[in-house]
Amino acid sequence: MFYQMYELNHAAIAPMRAYADAMRLSFRNPINPLSHTPFGRAMGAGFELFERTTRRYGKPAFGLDETTLDSGKVSVHEKIVWSRPFCNLIHFERSLPSKHRSDPKILVVAPMSGHYATLLRGTVETLLPNAEVYITDWTDARMVPVSDGKFDLDDYIDYVISMLHALGPDTHVMAVCQPAVPVLAAVALMEENGDSFAPSTMTLMGGPIDTRINPTGVNELAQAKPIEWFEDNVIMQVPFPLPGFSRDVYPGFLQLSGFMTMNLDRHMIAQKDFYHHLVKNDGDSAERHRDFYDEYLAVMDMTAEFYLQTVDTVFIKHSLPKGEMMHRGHRIDTKAIRNVALLTIEGENDDISGLGQTEAAQTICPNIPDDMRHHYVQPDVGHYGVFNGSRFRAEIAPRILDFARTHAQENRGKKPAPKVIKGGRSG
Template identity: 75%
Template sequence: MFYQLYEMNHAAMAPLRATADAMRLAFGNPLNPLSHTVIGRTVAASFEVFERSTRRYGKPQFGLATTTIDGSPVKVTEEITWSKPFCNLIHFKRALPSVRPDDPKILITAPMSGHYATLLRGTVEALLPHAEVYITDWVDARMVPLTDGLFDLDDYIDYVIEMVHHLGPRTNIVAVCQPSVPVLAAVARMEADSDPLAPSSMTLMGGPIDTRINPTAVNELAKNKPIEWFKENVIMDVPWPQPGFMRPVYPGFLQLSGFMSMNLDRHMTAQKDFYMNLIKNDGDPAEKHRDFYDEYLAVMDLTAEFYLQTVETVFMQHALPKGEMMHRDKPVDCSAIRNVALLTVEGENDDISGVGQTKAAQTLCTNLPDDKRMHYMQPDVGHYGVFNGSRFRKEIAPRIVAFAKEHSTPAARPQSSPVKRVIKGGKSA
């Protein structure tokens, strides 16, 4: 009933939101003399803050129409190249001449953790000049009818394997945060089956491979509550008239409230600064605020079975690092990985996936040769900075591209060896 109440409240606010938006436009219109006064800007700012605080944010667009390659602008078009009920695979096709040498093929596996794949717009934008980029565009579970079946962690792994098969040989896969576990599991299963289409390399970024290492507040919450608590308190049925009516989900608005509460003082300060910038008619910071929160506040529902299985497997049982994880009744054995090169990336100030949690993948892949593994820890960035921002563009993205280029070749003969290539802040250690 809580989800239904949320929907009813949102619908009840619709007339007020429409009125507030109309008043904002009226007091912000340059033809209105009051718009040039502090009083007029204050009224317009108040109405805008109210409207933005009560609206439902729709799925954003990538909006990457061009990129720059070899100093020249190149047109980019989005194409869905593979599709299933819970995911579309988007290809950012670049209008390049056919005679140009091929760039590495990179599949970005976006998190299925409440936000849309557009959260990785900056990740895609940074890689586009140097690679043929694909990204998983996960579908909001509330939009998927019950007749399309369930979707759990096993299905996620199946989807990853199918997408790698679809893209063909020499695919390089990049997992950002949450998908690090299913991507590592998918690669382990492919290697165990001697799959000839296993990716050339995988990059795991800020992922919860082993949450026993430097546990964060997110990890502690999952550890301190039994799975029954999550079933009773965060799982709800999609209300009518959504296409996914009666599908059990973990609602996006609940996850967003958890994100917001972790840094509530920061969000409150940002809202206050936004209000004051509108009054001062300071357009640049106000527009940056809009851009960030248009993305941050756009959330999607997760299927109940995927969410609960992920919480139990990854955060409670620590099944992957313990060697106890199963996929379709088959063991996930990371020691089977011998040919797929591994790059792990962490942020020094990550408060979602603690330092060492992603690097743990290096320890699990015991039979991977030295020349097929590398770890990089980026100083002075938090979780978001691992896959976005200036340091990502300058320090991390070039390493991902270079690693993909280096390993987009036929697999070498496997040999067992420990981790040696470790980089921190650009220096070998």
């Protein structure tokens, strides 16, 4: 009933939110004399803060309409090139000049961990000038009818394999955070089966390959409770009249609550600062706050079976690094990976996936040749900085692109040493 009460509360407060929004517009209208006074700005700021605190944030848009190549700006169009009930594969199609060089084809596997794929907007934007970028756009489980069936970790792995088949040979797969485990499992299965569509390179970024190493607060919470506790306390049914009515899910608002409480003081200070920026008429600072929280507060539900299987397999049993992970009754053998180059990337201050958890992939894939593997630790960044921000743009993204070009199928056998970027630690 908790999910139903959450929806009921949201509906009950809707009139107050509408009133607050109307008053916000009134106090910000330049025709209103009070809008030019400290009192008027304070009132408008208070109403906006209330409206933003109580609203439901919908899925944001990528909004990437153009990118800049060496030859100048070109337009970008989103195109769905593969679709299943729980995911669309989006291609950011660039209007390239006729003689443009051949760029790496990169499949970015976004995390299914509560936020939409648009959380990786900055990642895609950075790669676009130098790559053909595809991204997994996971669907909010509460919007998928029960008639479309279930979706678990095995299905996730199958989706990744199917997308690699759809994209064809010489694709480079890049897993950001949570999908590091299913992507590694998918590649292991493809290699074991001699699949010609196995990717040329696999880049794992800030992923929980082995959460026994430097466990974080998130890892310790999963270890502290049996899987039955999660099933009894965080799994709920989608309420009527949503399309996914009666589907068992892990609600996005619960995931968001966990994210918020991890750094509650920081979020409280951010809201206070936002209020003061509005009162001081500091539009730039206020807009940066809106942009960040419009993305951060937009969350999606996950199917119960995917969430529970992931918690049990990745965080409680550590099945992949132990060599015990199963996919539809078949054991995942990471030693089968021999032909896919492996790049692992971590943030020095990551408080979600501790330092060393992603590097563990290098250990459990011993048959990848030494000249086809590389590990990199980015100094002075946390989890988010591994895939977004100035250091990602300046130091991490160039490394990913260089690794992809070096190990593209057409360049196999003539690989130079990986480029070392000043300021990082390589291994």
